[in-house]
Amino acid sequence: MKPLPNQTNTSKLAIPSNKKGLAAIGKYKYGLLFASPWIIGLLVFYAIPLFSSIYFSFTSYSILQPGEFVGFQNYQELMRDSLFWKSVYNTIYFAVLYVPLSIIFGVALAMMLNMKVKGMAIYRTIFFLPTLVPHVALAVLWMWLLNPGFGLVNGLLNMIGIEGPSWLGSEVWSKPSLIMMSLWGIGQAIVIYLAGLGDIPEDYYDAAEVDGANWFQRTFHITLPLLTPVIFFNLVMGIIGAFQQFTLPYALTQGKGTPANSLTFYVMYLYDNGFKFFKMGYASAMAWILFVIIMALTALVFITSKRWVHYQGK
Known part of the structure; x- marks a missing residue:
């Protein structure tokens, strides 16, 4: 018996959520791979020094000594x-x-x-x-x-x-x-x-x-x-x-x-x-x-x- 035109076989269309995630990663992996040098450079040379300087501004840090937290003293x-x-x-x-x-x-x-x-x-x-x-x-x-x-x-x-x-x-x-x-x-x-x-x-x-x-x-x-x-x-x-x-x-x-x-x-x-x-x-x-x-x-x-x-x- 043939299925009616408005009927669909949902079992064939259903895709597990974990496979959807893998498919998304696979879709963008090459883009992320080519952009990775810029992303790494942004994190290492901009983001990390930026957030580190916020912390250091509340310390007595010097190049020679780690320093201590001094709050708003600076x-x-x-x-x-x-x-x-x-x-x-x-x-x-x-x-x-x-x-x-x-x-x-x-x-x-x-x-x-x-x-x-x-x-x-x-x-x-x-x-x-x-x-x-x-x-x-x-x-x-x-x-x-x-x-x-x-x-x-x-x-x-x-x-x-x-x-x-x-x-x-x-x-x-x-x-x-x-x-x-x-x-x-x-x-x-x-x-x-x-x-x-x-x-x-x-x-x-x-x-x-x-x-x-x-x-x-x-x-x-x-x-x-x-x-x-x-x-x-x-x-x-x-x-x-x-x-x-x-x-x-x-x-x-x-x-x-x-x-x-x-x-x-x-x-x-x-x-x-x-x-x-x-x-x-x-x-x-x-x-x-x-x-x-x-x-x-x-x-x-x-x-x-x-x-x-x-x-x-x-």
Whole structure:
């Protein structure tokens, strides 16, 4: 007797749950196998050190001794550390001035380099070249340029009757000097701004020109609003980079932060505590404070971006 069409043989379709699990593992085993080097690297070089540093921040651990659990003692000592607050001030000073200036100069230079002029590829290359210079070589170069006695910058100022300051030897001018050096190497951001300018359709400019809009109106009503996603990206990356400033001031001062600790930045002081004084617990506490600060500022930028970042098609 043949079974009716609506009848099914459930005994043939039933699959044990353990076989389903084996089948799922077999399905993804090759993917997991190929991804295993990345997964192992993520665990060994990122996840384990990350969670270990949380524990070490509550201990007196050093490289030479295992240390003991001290609770919030490291964080309490940081609040009483005058050099810690000096490094915080220097870092915030640098970030508050450098990040806006890098955006202003980056956008302005990108707009200039986006003009249809013969040989523009050469000009773009010239502006990008400083980013290829290592920070140590850049520090040596600017130490010569800003030398108060025979530097090129003070020499040019003397030619127009202005007495140049001591620059890196002055507590007042040392951080502005560092900001100037950092602005010299914003070619990477300029390339990103150029890519953003290239994504803006020409139809908007044609329509604005037909309506009689001048250059100023086209810039502030078309270019800048449609460039805000790129500005937003560079703003976030600029904040993160500014609070992690290390190589350039360290090379300029040989790690001393002179004069009068005016160039002692947060990450420099963190490095000194960890690898000079072997206070790894103290340095781990500093690292997590920095993490919280950067995350808070990044979250603030993301929250406020809904008001000023405009995406095409929205």
